[in-house]
Each structure stands twice: as structure tokens, then as C-alpha cells.
Amino acid sequence: MQYNNVWDYRHSAKEALTKEAWDYLEGGAGDEHTVQHNRAIFNQYSFRPKIPSKIVDKINTDVSILGIKRELPILLGPVSPLQLFHSGGERAQVQGASDANTVAVCSGHSLAKIEEMGSWNGRKWLQLYSTVDAAHNYEIIDRACRAGYEALVVTVDAFHKAIRDRDLKNSFKLPSGIGFGNYPVKSYRADGSIELLPLGWDDLTSILEYSEIPVIIKGVLSPDDVKLASEIGFSGVVISNHGGRQLDRASTTLDVLQELRGVSRNGFDIYIDGGFMRGVDILMALALGASAVFLGRAYVYGLVVAGGSGVSDVVSILMNELTNAMRQIGVSSISELSSELLIKNNCTFTI
Numbered sequence: 221m222q223y224n225n226v227w228d229y230r231h232s233a234k235e236a237l238t239k240e241a242w243d244y245l246e247g248g249a250g251d252e253h254t255v256q257h258n259r260a261i262f263n264q265y266s267f268r269p270k271i272p273s274k275i276v277d278k279i280n281t282d283v284s285i286l287g288i289k290r291e292l293p294i295l296l297g298p299v300s301p302l303q304l305f306h307s308g309g310e311r312a313q314v315q316g317a318s319d320a321n322t323v324a325v326c327s328g329h330s331l332a333k334i335e336e337m338g339s340w341n342g343r344k345w346l347q348l349y350s351t352v353d354a355a356h357n358y359e360i361i362d363r364a365c366r367a368g369y370e371a372l373v374v375t376v377d378a379f380h381k382a383i384r385d386r387d388l389k390n391s392f393k394l395p396s397g398i399g400f401g402n403y404p405v406k407s408y409r410a411d412g413s414i415e416l417l418p419l420g421w422d423d424l425t426s427i428l429e430y431s432e433i434p435v436i437i438k439g440v441l442s443p444d445d446v447k448l449a450s451e452i453g454f455s456g457v458v459i460s461n462h463g464g465r466q467l468d469r470a471s472t473t474l475d476v477l478q479e480l481r482g483v484s485r486n487g488f489d490i491y492i493d494g495g496f497m498r499g500v501d502i503l504m505a506l507a508l509g510a511s512a513v514f515l516g517r518a519y520v521y522g523l524v525v526a527g528g529s530g531v532s533d534v535v536s537i538l539m540n541e542l543t544n545a546m547r548q549i550g551v552s553s554i555s556e557l558s559s560e561l562l563i564k565n566n567c568t569f570t571i
């Protein structure tokens with residue numbers, strides 16, 4: 221099978237997985253309006269290409285991530301449990317990221333130990349889900365700092381268990397042997413899931429003060445939150461609705477991106493995720509002010525099909541589409557992008 225785009229990987233991933241695992245990956249909360257809207261939102265924008273002032277052969281995709289110049293505006297977001305999708309699990313995610321020259325954001329709900337993931341070759345950030353045991357959160361931060369993770373990503377949109385109809389219908393349970401490698405026993409609920417501690421601004425500020433590595437908040441949609449995070453000293457936010465998995469009818473991320481960029485200070489990183497499947501999707505987000513894009517399901521499709529090499533192939537397909545689209549609209553670097561290259565359509569359409 222030839223994999224020309226992310227949809228080809230998705231097609232094969234669906235064939236390879238059990239119905240339960242596929243539904244867990246694809247499904248969302250409630251009627252899955254937000255899952256669908258995350259894709260449909262891209263239909264609301266169109267590019268308005270310009271004749272370039274100078275024809276440049278080389279396309280430059282450099283962006284600033286945590287104040288450092290990086291070649292790719294794509295990171296691999298946290299997804300768990302990866303063993304449900306490929307036996308290589310987190311190792312395949314980290315290897316795929318490293319081969320693609322990008323960052324793996326390792327899920328706090330990984331099966332592999334924080335130290336083990338930290339020892340693998342490649343750049344890594346660690347995502348944190350707070351547990352009911354507050355001391356445990358600080359222990360995780362210590363371990364992440366010691367194990368060489370470059371940043372901490374604190375997820376704030378998934379404290380409460382979501383209602384996902386597909387999983388209910390399938391009576392979904394994690395297969396035995398797939399669990400959480402870094403949580404103390406007292407965090408476990410009777411059904412094997414982890415009980416999380418909702419975090420408010422005081423808790424987040426304490427985490428920021430405690431951490432020796434940059435802290436990013438994942439799961440924000442409100443301008444007030446972005447303004448405060450930027451003022452208090454967080455390094456960035458991930459605009460996210462958790463791939464539509466937590467709150468159905470939550471706003472799409474692309475819809476609020478420009479507004480959220482507008483309320484943050486210069487140099488504050490604004491990442492975005494939700495429904496990114498094509499290079500043009502990534503280009504739209506960059507033009508609307510994103511620092512870079514987190515992939516979710518897109519790289520998991522590659523992982524299902526071919527482990528780490530599938531993951532890196534997904535990134536390289538998207539980078540190829542992105543650079544091609546940059547040529548088509550007449551820009552040779554990300555810094556030349558602006559919202560003026562986009563128009564908002566009056567009507568929406570589906571494909």
C-alpha cells in the first residue's frame with residue numbers, strides 16, 4: 221500500500237485495529253459535534269495567494285519554540301495509551317519524533333517509566349495529569365527535570381471523566397498489561413482509570429514556581445486564561461479541546477486562535493491542536509498566529525501502520541504538503557505569513 225497522505229494511513233489504521241481500539245482513538249464526547257467541527261472549521265477559511273516580491277528556491281519553515289529556532293512547526297502531542305495502537309508504544313512515538321527531527325510530548329499516562337522514556341534518544345517534553353495525591357505531582361516534576369525533558373505540559377481540560385458513547389457501547393476497558401507506569405496506587409479508581417485532581421490558578425502557579433523547566437498549559441480556549449498564563453510567566457499554552465474527547469460543543473481551536481494570540485505578550489508560545497490532517501491545515505494555523513501545531517490522531521495512524529517509521533512518515537508527508545502550499549501562496553518563510561493571506565468564507569461546505 222502506498223501512503224500518499226494522512227488519510228491513507230487512517231484507512232489502514234482502521235483496518236488494523238479492533239473496533240474497540242478504533243472507537244477509543246476516533247471517538248469523542250457526546251454527539252461528537254466538536255470532533256467533527258474540528259475538521260469542518262478548516263472549510264471556513266481559504267487562501268488568497270500573492271505574487272512574491274522575490275522568487276526564492278529554498279522554503280524556510282523555521283519557527284521559534286521556547287525561544288529556540290527549530291526547523292519544524294510540528295510536535296507530536298501526548299496520546300495514551302499508545303500500546304493500544306502499536307506494541308512499540310511510547311518508544312515508537314519518541315523514535316518517530318527523533319527521526320522526523322521534532323519533539324515527542326510524552327503522555328503523563330504512559331506505561332513506560334518517565335526515566336526510561338527520558339533515556340531514549342530524541343527531544344522530549346513531559347505532559348502532566350495531576351493526581352489526587354498533590355505531592356505526587358511534585359515528584360513527577362522532579363523526575364521529569366532529572367530525566368532531561370525540555371518542558372512540562374500541564375493538561376487542564378481533562379480533570380473530569382468524559383462521557384464517550386462509543387466507549388460506553390463497547391464497554392471499553394484497557395486490555396490487561398496496558399496501564400499507567402507512573403501513578404501511585406491510591407490514584408486508581410475501581411474501574412482501573414486514574415482519578416485526577418482539578419487544578420486552579422493557585423495550583424498552576426505553584427507548579428510553575430516549582431518547576432526548573434519551562435511550563436506550558438494544555439487545553440485552554442479562553443482569552444482570560446491565555447492573558448493570565450502569559451502574564452504570570454508560563455512559557456506558552458496549547459489551544460486545545462482535547463480532540464473533542466472531553467466536552468462536546470466546546471469551541472474549535474482555529475476559531476479562537478487569532479483572539480488568543482492577540483491577548484498574549486510577544487514571545488509567548490501559542491500551540492494549537494485538533495483535527496490537523498493536511499499541510500494546508502497547519503499553514504492556516506501558522507498564518508493565524510500559532511507558534512506550531514501539535515498532532516494527535518494523525519501521527520497515531522502512522523504508528524498503527526508502521527510504528528516509529530509510520531510516525532516519522534506522517535510528519536514528513538505533512539512537511540512536504542506544508543512547503544508545497546507555501547510555494548503555492550508565494551511565501552518562502554513562516555515569518556512572512558499573516559492572516560491577510562486568508563479569507564473567511566461566508567458559507568461552509570463539506571467534502
Ligand SMILES: Cc1cc2nc3c(=O)[nH]c(=O)nc-3n(C[C@H](O)[C@H](O)[C@H](O)COP(=O)(O)O)c2cc1C
Nearest residue numbers: 245297298299300327375462463493494495516517
Ligand atoms: C486516544 C487519545 C488519547 C489521548 N491522550 C492524551 C493524554 O494522555 N494527555 C493529553 O494531554 N492529551 C491526550 N489526548 C489529546 C491529544 O493530546 C490532543 O489534544 C488531541 O488528540 C488533538 O486532536 P486531534 O487528535 O484531532 O489532532 C489524547 C487524544 C487521543 C485521541
